[in-house]
Amino acid sequence: MPTRCSSTLRIAALLACALAMPAFGAEAAPPAPPPIADFFNNPAFSDANLSPSGKFLAVRYSNDNKRDRLIVIELATNTIKVAAQFSDRDVDTFQWVNDERLVLDTTDKSVGPGDAIYAPGLFAVNRDGSSFKQLVQVSGSFVQEHGVARTTLPADHYLVEQKGAQASDDVYVINPKRDGLDEGGEIKYVNLVRLNTVTGRAETIKRPGPAQGWLLDHKGDPRLCIALEKNIETIWYLDPASKEWRQIASFDAFLGGKDAFTPLAFGPDGTLYVLSDAGKDKMALHTFDLAANKVTEKPLVALADYDFSGRLITSRDKLLGVRYLSDARATVWFDEKMKALQATIDLALPATANMINPPARPDSPWVLVQSYSDKQPEHYALYNLDTGKFTSIGSTQERIVPAQMAEQELVRTTARDGLTVPAWLTVPNGKRKNLPMVVLVHGGPYVRGNEWRWSADSQFLASRGYAVLEPEFRGSTGFGTRHYRAGWKQWGLKMQDDIADATKWAIAQGIADPKRICIAGASYGGYATLMGLVNDPDLYKCGIDWVGVTDIKLLYTGHWSFTSDMSSAYLKYGAPTLIGDPEKDAAQLRATSPLLQAARITQPLLLAYGGADRRVPLYHGKKFLEALKEHNQNVEWVVYQEEGHGWSLPKNRIDFWGRVEKFLARQIGTP
Incomplete structure (x- = not known):
């Protein structure tokens, strides 16, 4: 080199x-x-x-x-x-x-x-x-x-x-x-x-x-x-022979089903490649039989521990290979x-x-x-x-020196009901025992949270001396259908237990100091931060929530001041099964509402929201702040008025993470 x-x-x-x-x-x-x-x-x-x-x-x-x-x-x-x-x-x-x-x-x-x-x-x-x-x-x-x-x-x-x-x-x-x-x-x-x-x-x-x-x-x-x-x-196919559209598949867009698949790409010879679980737990790369209108039985690429995610690599007339993601890309x-x-x-x-x-x-x-x-x-x-x-x-980050960065590994933790929960662990260089730790919860939540690669958030925290644990709790995608579906309607419940159980694993391994653990996250991760403080007050000493959901029902009812960027079809047909039905599951949604449970949160909190957010609008944060301050005065609050669902401007990213650094130093930093 x-x-x-x-x-x-x-x-x-x-x-x-x-x-x-x-x-x-x-x-x-x-x-x-x-x-x-x-x-x-x-x-x-x-x-x-x-x-x-x-x-x-x-x-x-x-x-x-x-x-x-x-x-x-x-x-x-x-x-x-x-x-x-x-x-x-x-x-x-x-x-x-x-x-x-x-x-x-x-x-x-x-x-x-x-x-x-x-x-x-x-x-x-x-x-x-x-x-x-x-x-x-x-x-x-x-x-x-x-x-x-x-x-x-x-x-x-x-x-x-x-x-x-x-x-x-x-x-x-x-x-x-x-x-x-x-x-x-x-x-x-x-x-x-x-x-x-x-x-x-x-x-x-x-x-x-x-x-x-x-x-x-x-x-x-x-x-x-x-x-x-x-x-x-x-799914419609434009047949090159007849030059007419014909239907080749139909299924539930939000909940999937045994016949569901995701089109990926066409190969040089006209073969259609799709993603399908074919009745098994993991999604794999298959071809699609356009004559019989069905996914072929034998996969082209299948991974033992991961759903297939990737793309084709082709020349003018040949399929050269397939890029895929397991723990890392290959x-x-x-x-x-x-x-x-x-x-x-x-x-x-x-x-x-x-x-x-x-x-x-x-x-x-x-x-x-x-x-x-x-x-x-x-x-x-x-x-x-x-x-x-x-x-x-x-x-892409020319000032970063690799020798100054921390190692990341994928560990496997076990939830209290026996489900295996992968988690990404990043620890500061040369240190692995009795560390202050940040449990960083990904958003979505029905997405894959991370992969083996350099991450600004976790590497920044590690550079400041913190271990970082990022659980792929149930409901996270990429680890099979069973893992994904186990998270349906489990906001604040088993999804939250997975995060707590992964945290206890890090304590049992001697990695995390049990008296110096903070939970943090954005969007759903912000919601899980708040519910973590509610459900496990002795486990987490503080919380950092940015652009976090504070009440599930607010996602449905909306507010006069904004228009949600979530489609009405998803809110009507997908969210009631994945998250919870606002009528049928009303009691559960009340019990898992950080807004309604705010009186139980006494730990220090850093809250940050975007004034132009259309996914989790500012009123989520404002209503929660009002409810929280009646019982908890140890709250830092910041609004970035021009920002949406996350921080797009460097000045705001630098300001926010500077606040995070000071907040963590006060709450769980090394004495």
Whole structure:
């Protein structure tokens, strides 16, 4: 592994040796912990993608903490061009249309969701910066740079992040149609629009029903439409022979069932790949028989301890391999050359998980490699197949020194009813016994909380001397159907017991000091924080809740001051089974309401909410604060008025985690 810049690529003053690949076996960390900003600032380098031929590399990068711009490097000559930049916004999502042209949308990283006034828009540009064209409006206004034409689609059109064939000037955008005129209206259906990035010509695709999602085939043509009526999801297939839509499946969108599956992608030969549990506990990768309209019995990729989650890796005419997630991300290669290449790169980079991304139609010796570990934030490098050498591109957290970071491992704990509950444990370097500990509860809750990789939250806490435990309590996805369904209607009950039992495991192992444990989390994690203080007052000495639910019933009843971003279909057909029915389960919801149990919380609390949150609006926090302060004066309260469901601005992330650091030091820090 070279520790200095390769001579094969220079990215001028932008991406020169300052972003050289870090040495994975660096010396011991200095005693002073890294500054908060090193964990929570926006990165200078944030993404890179090879062109379809592999001859060009597109990079999103900001210089001197200014606006993110799109840069293209011709790899054979090291020629660098700024393809797109804006004075009042940042380049956000970008992708290659073909080897000559790119498409991109925008964001404004200087404002929070509450202050955002522009939609992302859509723009196309040649790799040398020429032929710049605005394709979609930005909330009714027009970017005046580059002589942008005014022949644009309305702002409610958004890029489809599917590559397709990358062999024409066309891309697809989606156009959601809502009840009402504003962005708060519910989506009735989603149109798919084919858009030419040179002429701006647009053509709406015929849809077979109230579409909510679309899937392109390997040639870049619409092939699957996912429709939703009430709680029923119907999957339609556009048959290339008849050129007509036909129904291939129908099932409950929220609760699933034995015939349910999730479409993943089409292979080069037209095979449809789907995710299905096929009547077993774990989700696996299967093919779908389009003639018989059923999932094939034998899986292509199945994992013993995890649901399959991942994507296909293809060339122009071949399925090369499958990327998947177990504890960490890895690849199973079907192509022998790629299998050998993986072995070579893993030998050169033994301390990291290494994701190889080949170009779609290789016509150069370069592949893009993304490497990461629990201690190493994601790092991008080019690998030259001819020379066998790496060339560093950049790290997404360039100030982080791996040697200063903590190790993370997946442990298995046992709940009081015998259920195995995985948990992520991060401990400070060189320490493992009798530590102050933060139990960090993930949101969702019906998602997977974490994976083996660098995490700003847990690494920051570990850098301050705390062990961090992140339980994948029942209801978390990714660990099988039984684990997931065991969490239905268990908010504040068995889900809460799993978190407490994992905490007691850490005490029994001698890792956690039983007198210095704090529970923390956002969204559902905030709810679990509050219920942890209610249910287990002797276990947790303090709590940190940001954007947390304070009463389940409030999710249903809403408030005059806001419109929820949760669909009425989910609240009607999904939430009553997954969370609880507001009428039939009223007694349970009262017993598991932090708002109604506030008098039982006497531990110190840090509460933080976003003024523009549409998932858990500010009144959740305000009502809870009112109820809490009658009995508990040891409460710190902060509102970030411009923020939504989480902190998007570095200044707010740095401020919040600075408050967390001081709060923890007062409550459970080392005497």
